[in-house]
Amino acid sequence: MLQNYFPILMFVVVGLLVGVGPLLLGWLLAPNRPDPEKLSPYECGFEAFEDARMKFDVRYYLVAILFILFDLEIAFLFPWAVVLKELGMYGFGVMIEFITVLTIGFVYMWKKGALEWE
Amino acid sequence: MELLQNLLGTEAGLAVWTLLKILAIVAPLMIGVAYLTLAERKVIGYMQIRIGPNRVGPKGLLQPLADGVKLLMKEIILPTKSSKGLFLVAPVLSIMPALAAWAVIPFTDTMVLANIDASLLFIMAITSMGVYGVIVAGWAGNSKYSFLGALRSSAQIVSYEISMGFALVGVLMVSGSLNLVEIVNQQGHGIGGGSVLSWNWLPLFPLFLVYLISGVAETNRAPFDVAEGESEIVAGFHVEYSGMAFAVFFLAEYANMILVSALTAIMFMGGWLSPFPASWGALGASGVIWLLAKISLVLFLFLWFRATFPRYRYDQIMRLGWKIFIPVSLVWVLVVGAWMMSPLSLWN
Numbered sequence: 001m002l003q004n005y006f007p008i009l010m011f012v013v014v015g016l017l018v019g020v021g022p023l024l025l026g027w028l029l030a031p032n033r034p035d036p037e038k039l040s041p042y043e044c045g046f047e048a049f050e051d052a053r054m055k056f057d058v059r060y061y062l063v064a065i066l067f068i069l070f071d072l073e074i075a076f077l078f079p080w081a082v083v084l085k086e087l088g089m090y091g092f093g094v095m096i097e098f099i100t101v102l103t104i105g106f107v108y109m110w111k112k113g114a115l116e117w118e
Numbered sequence: 119m120e121l122l123q124n125l126l127g128t129e130a131g132l133a134v135w136t137l138l139k140i141l142a143i144v145a146p147l148m149i150g151v152a153y154l155t156l157a158e159r160k161v162i163g164y165m166q167i168r169i170g171p172n173r174v175g176p177k178g179l180l181q182p183l184a185d186g187v188k189l190l191m192k193e194i195i196l197p198t199k200s201s202k203g204l205f206l207v208a209p210v211l212s213i214m215p216a217l218a219a220w221a222v223i224p225f226t227d228t229m230v231l232a233n234i235d236a237s238l239l240f241i242m243a244i245t246s247m248g249v250y251g252v253i254v255a256g257w258a259g260n261s262k263y264s265f266l267g268a269l270r271s272s273a274q275i276v277s278y279e280i281s282m283g284f285a286l287v288g289v290l291m292v293s294g295s296l297n298l299v300e301i302v303n304q305q306g307h308g309i310g311g312g313s314v315l316s317w318n319w320l321p322l323f324p325l326f327l328v329y330l331i332s333g334v335a336e337t338n339r340a341p342f343d344v345a346e347g348e349s350e351i352v353a354g355f356h357v358e359y360s361g362m363a364f365a366v367f368f369l370a371e372y373a374n375m376i377l378v379s380a381l382t383a384i385m386f387m388g389g390w391l392s393p394f395p396a397s398w399g400a401l402g403a404s405g406v407i408w409l410l411a412k413i414s415l416v417l418f419l420f421l422w423f424r425a426t427f428p429r430y431r432y433d434q435i436m437r438l439g440w441k442i443f444i445p446v447s448l449v450w451v452l453v454v455g456a457w458m459m460s461p462l463s464l465w466n
Contacts, residue, residue, distance in 0.1 A: 007136045007232040008221040008240065014140050015217035018148075019210030019366055023194070026362025030193045039198045041261040042357055051199075053260065060273050063436075067276040070444070074283035077451075078239065081290035084458065085465070092455050099452065106444070115440045117433035 062114055073102055139231055143220050151372040152182035158421050165425040192361035197260065200358060204258035209359070209366035212251025215244045216373035223380055224299045225406045226390045238286065238296045241381065248374065249275045252345075252355050255367070259358035267354025271338055271345030274435055278335040281443035285329040288322050288451050289385050291458065292465045302389035304465075306404075314393035319386040321457075321464060324450045326386045328443050330416070333378035335435065337371065339420055341427035342435055375420055376413065383412035 080087070080095055109115065125131065156171065156178065163170025171178035196202055222237035224230035234240065249272050256268020290296065293304040305317045319326040335342040338354075345354040356367045383389060390409040392398075430438070458465055 004232055004234045007140070008218070008234075010133070010136055011140050011221035011231070012214060012218045014137075014144060015214035016210055018144065018217055018369075019213040022190075022362040022366050022369075023206060023209065026190060026192075026194050026365075029190055030361050031191075032193055036198070038195060041197050041199050041259070042263060042352070051260070053257070053265065054262075056265075056269055060269050063273045063277060066440075067280065070280045071276075071283065074280065074287065077284075077287045078290060078296070081287045082294055082296055084291050084455065085294050089459055092459050095455070096452065099448065103448070110441070115436065117436045 059117065066109065066114065069105075136231075140221075143231065144217060147217070147220065147373060147376065148369070150376055151369055152186070154372050154376065154417065155185070155368075156181050157417075158424070161418070161421045162425045165422070186365070189361055189365040194361040194363050195358070197358050199260040201258045201260070204254050205358075206363070208251050208255035208258055209363050209370070210251075211254055212248055213366050213370040213373065215247040215251075216370045216377060219244045219377055222298060223377075224302065224384070224389065225409060226404070227299050227303060229406065230299060233297070233299060235295075235297050237298045238290070238301070241298075242283070242286070245374075245377070246279060248370070251367075251370065255359070256355035259355070261358050263352050263357045264355050267345050267357065270432060271355055274338070274342065274345065274439070275336055277436060277439040278332040278443070281328050281439060281447050282332040282336065284444065284447035284451060285322075285325040285332070286385070288325040288447070288454050289318055291451070291454055292318065292322070294465075298384055298389075302384055302391065305388045306391050313395045314388070317386065317388035317391070322386065322450070322454065324446055325454075326382075328447045329386065330382055330419070332439075332443065333382060334420060334423060335439065337374045337378055337420075339375065340424035341429050343429060344432050344435060375417065379413045379416035379420070380409075382416050383409055387412045387416075 076098070077095075080091065084091060159181075160170040160178070171181045174180045174184045196205060219241050221232050222230065222234060222240055224233070252271050252275070253268050256264045256266075256271070259265070289301060293301040295301060295304070307316060338345045356364060359367060388408075389412075390406055391404045392408055396403075457463060
């Protein structure tokens with residue numbers, strides 16, 4: 001059983017190597033002539049006047065929170081969806097209830113304006 | 119394989135054999151990526167009544183090679199203000215998931231590297247790691263443009279991942295398995311005795327559209343490419359990258375496009391199944407050639423979209439993802455559920 005997963009582990013390692021390989025090659029073959037102007041962060045032609053890691057809009061944070069909620073719902077729906085044929089009417093009814101509760105939450109956050117990006 | 123096992127012992131032989139199989143997937147994939155970039159420039163060129171690259175080699179066929187050599191000879195710049203370690207880790211983080219997901223992609227019902235029961239779950243898990251490459255790159259670059267690009271891009275990717283997930287729930291309901299081989303085999307019977315009409319795209323049509331468009335958004339392709347937005351934030355999260363470090367991001371983006379196309383073909387368009395009924399002889403026979411044809415078709419759509427649609431505004435993208443796709447896919451999951459419970463069910 002676990003043997004089936006061994007190729008996946010190897011594939012992950014190969015994937016990492018495909019990323020590291022070109023970087024090493026580039027480091028070996030390409031020229032390296034650093035210069036303070038060249039190494040300064042890109043900004044349209046003038047010196048960067050503050051650190052780039054500034055405050056950002058709270059809505060990105062909100063999106064991340066909502067994503068966690070909804071992704072969790074999907075994680076709950078996956079096992080249910082796989083066995084729906086065996087569960088029959090009862091399983092379907094229970095999931096309607098679950099999705100109704102989810103929809104109430106969704107409507108609430110919609111009405112609250114959590115999805116607005118003027 | 120037996121030869122290798124005799125030479126190296128059972129376990130080492132198996133490992134080398136697996137490695138060879140992995141290379142047999144990765145090498146064509148990389149060539150595919152290289153020629154996808156050429157195809158993109160050619161297709162968009164002809165759509166705009168230009169010829170596209172035609173100088174390097176016959177009809178420009180060596181262009182990807184020339185691009186690769188050029189990028190290889192360019193300096194990899196490490197900006198002074200960047201976090202050096204993270205800066206170099208980010209490209210690796212973004213290409214690893216784009217490749218590793220191929221471990222479970224079935225090319226025919228026997229031609230699959232790791233035929234595991236939870237293959238769809240594995241794909242969901244590994245592809246959602248791709249967003250780390252974007253965030254880390256944008257943060258490590260320490261430039262305003264890369265930071266903004268990373269924020270936009272990651273918020274967009276996670277938003278569309280939800281509607282993609284709901285679309286997949288619909289597929290799981292009708293196929294009753296997380297195994298990609300079984301998901302394709304299940305599409306082989308039904309209306310028309312296993313032809314184009316029995317595939318998932320027809321009964322799950324709204325979910326198919328949601329999945330396809332979310333796939334375009336997920337890979338940050340036009341018209342959802344605000345993360346790159348050349349005209350406003352120059353190149354988004356990878357603005358500070360040059361040379362091979364940039365090339366790795368580029369490879370990852372195109373490898374992801376091919377991956378999403380392959381998943382669309384497998385989940386909704388019958389994978390390696392022939393679009394014609396089995397009674398049609400050679401045309402009706404299934405095979406890896408059909409899967410490749412379907413992947414190419416979806417990839418062509420990607421390029422066609424880029425040539426046709428102007429870029430969306432960011433608020434339009436978020437509205438489409440949250441206010442249209444999530445309700446549509448949620449409703450259709452319930453419709454499919456009710457359909458399966460009714461006597462009219464196609465999936466018994």
